[in-house]
Amino acid sequence: MPGNPTGIKFYEMDFKKLKSTVSRNGKVLIRPLKRSDLYQLIKWLKNPEINKFLSSDFSDLDSEKEERWFREMSLSVNDFVFAIETRQEKKYIGNCGLHKINWGEKKADFGIAIGDKNYWGKGYGRDAIGAAIKFAFKKLGLEKIALSVYEYNKRAIKSYTKCGFKKKEILKKDHLYNNIYWDTIIMEIKVE
Template sequence: MFLITNKVELRSLDINDSAEFYAWSCDREVTQFSLSSYAYPQSKTDISTWLSSINGNAKCVSFGVCCTETGKLIGYAGIASISTLNRCGEYFILIGDKSYWGKGIGTEVTKVITDYGFNTLGLQRIELTAYASNPSAIRAYENAGYMHEGVKRQSGFRNGEFVDKVMMAVLAADWNRNLTNQ
């Protein structure tokens, strides 16, 4: 499956992406705001095993984020913890190639995957958490239409201290209304 925009192409992930994921997992600047699974070093074998099973999880959709110009894998994103009963899920993104940071790619990918969640998966709500100490991510989510819902105080532990996480979400009705008004 491919979703293509001016800047990025989203595609399925597979075991051939292991080298990029391993390199990203070894760079603490890349993983500092990521899931806890990146808090500890992972072997190339662990990453390959994870990638070989990633597309078989009904509660998660994951896409490789590639540069449209070069086709190079620069990150991944998707929706996890999908509840078919509640029609909701949790958005995630990692731009692993630092040379693509600050170019609006996070906002663009967030918009494309959010639209996919609502208009293909039929979700009603997509939520996320972002470290309060990561203003670039928060700005990207705001630019993509996510609204602040609150703060989870001291819910993350990074660099030897507890830090707050900002809770954000967007609802299908708000998303479709915003598309109509554009």
């Protein structure tokens, strides 16, 4: 397959095996999200300090909606959702995921949230991003990952840039937060 260094073909993939894959990088590993993670995940997503960085408002999230989402993500061949866990303590600290995978164009959208604020600004997010990129390019054979980030999320922009993401587009005054319109920055990384 031209342009696909792994030679992976979508129709030959073992999705059950891929959904149970663990990828390590630096201080973290990303592992499949478990049902037992959902309670903590809901708490994080409903926290206004975390929610302000997310692309959707989860303030009305409840366990029933989260359970439905979990089932859908578990069965989807176009979404991979991971728990981020510290390698040392084996502590669940956040989530990341590859979403809206377009197998024909070998691309996906990426999202991440470090829910445990004790791990903010210490490189755990950057390591998780690296693990997800490695999984996407080496295991899935994807060639491009895109994301959107709000201009006020300076820490995330710095992490994405350090991981190799480049700014592709700026959607001017696209996002309303705290009665102020902010830019949304679209970034992407391509396989080398």
